[in-house]
Amino acid sequence: MIRLLFIGDVYGKPGRRVLTAHLPGVRDQFDFVIANAENAAGGFGLNTESAKALFKAGVDCITLGNHTWGNREVFAWLDDERVLRPINYPLGTAGKGFSTFEVKGERLTVVNAMGRVFMEALDDPFAVMNTLLEREDLGSIFLDFHAEATSEKAAMGYFLDGRVAAVVGTHTHIATADARILPKGTGYQTDAGMTGPLESVIGADPEGPIGRFLLRTPHRYVVAESRAQLNGVVLEVENNRTLRIARYEYTEPH
Numbered sequence: 001m002i003r004l005l006f007i008g009d010v011y012g013k014p015g016r017r018v019l020t021a022h023l024p025g026v027r028d029q030f031d032f033v034i035a036n037a038e039n040a041a042g043g044f045g046l047n048t049e050s051a052k053a054l055f056k057a058g059v060d061c062i063t064l065g066n067h068t069w070g071n072r073e074v075f076a077w078l079d080d081e082r083v084l085r086p087i088n089y090p091l092g093t094a095g096k097g098f099s100t101f102e103v104k105g106e107r108l109t110v111v112n113a114m115g116r117v118f119m120e121a122l123d124d125p126f127a128v129m130n131t132l133l134e135r136e137d138l139g140s141i142f143l144d145f146h147a148e149a150t151s152e153k154a155a156m157g158y159f160l161d162g163r164v165a166a167v168v169g170t171h172t173h174i175a176t177a178d179a180r181i182l183p184k185g186t187g188y189q190t191d192a193g194m195t196g197p198l199e200s201v202i203g204a205d206p207e208g209p210i211g212r213f214l215l216r217t218p219h220r221y222v223v224a225e226s227r228a229q230l231n232g233v234v235l236e237v238e239n240n241r242t243l244r245i246a247r248y249e250y251t252e253p254h
């Protein structure tokens with residue numbers, strides 16, 4: 001049995017701060033830690049300083065998303081087996097979408113895929129998962145499904161039910177309260193939520209987003225400065241199924 005912690009979108013300095021302060025103290029409760037870090041570098045992408053800080057704090061694998069290309073330093077990390085970008089980018093794209101790890105003598109494969117509703121349309125993530133699952137050497141499979149629409153994420157959960165250990169969503173930065181085990185044994189939560197500033201509009205200082213909604217013109221988005229919250233999901237995984245799944249949350253004190 002593998003005890004997994006999955007940490008939702010790490011956003012800017014506040015996200016890195018809460019993760020690096022909190023994770024080392026609880027790290028021994030988990031066998032493997034995955035973090036979505038597509039917003040780690042100032043809200044956009046992954047840079048070297050962020051990747052190093054996350055790994056040092058105890059993260060074993062970093063997943064990304066539509067902001068994969070937000071910081072050019074990511075190219076130094078895309079060949080690292082611990083760093084994944086969505087698997088359904090077209091053939092020939094730098095990096096890879098899955099990696100297999102040995103954890104306590106068991107095989108664990110982490111996959112990152114991206115949805116197509118209300119976001120840039122990549123290759124069909126359902127078909128790409130079907131192709132990946134033809135492989136027999138993956139062990140227990142954890143999918144970070146980076147998507148906007150709750151319907152697309154729920155559909156992916158049921159599509160993969162009984163074929164992967166877990167499907168957990170990212171990208172909306174808002175945690176959902178639907179953690180459960182689907183009928184055929186796949187752990188599921190629509191969105192893990194964000195690891196970043198609590199007083200924000202999905203990570204940004206509210207002024208920018210409010211301005212954009214009011215005036216319909218571009219506004220500068222600045223990483224909000226407030227106490228941060230770490231949002232994630234804890235799973236117990238065995239034989240490509242989930243035995244237990246629950247939300248995980250830690251908020252910095254005032």
Ligand SMILES: [Fe+2]
Nearest residue numbers: 009038039171
């Ligand atoms: Fe994000």
Ligand SMILES: [Fe+2]
Nearest residue numbers: 065066067171
């Ligand atoms: Fe995203």
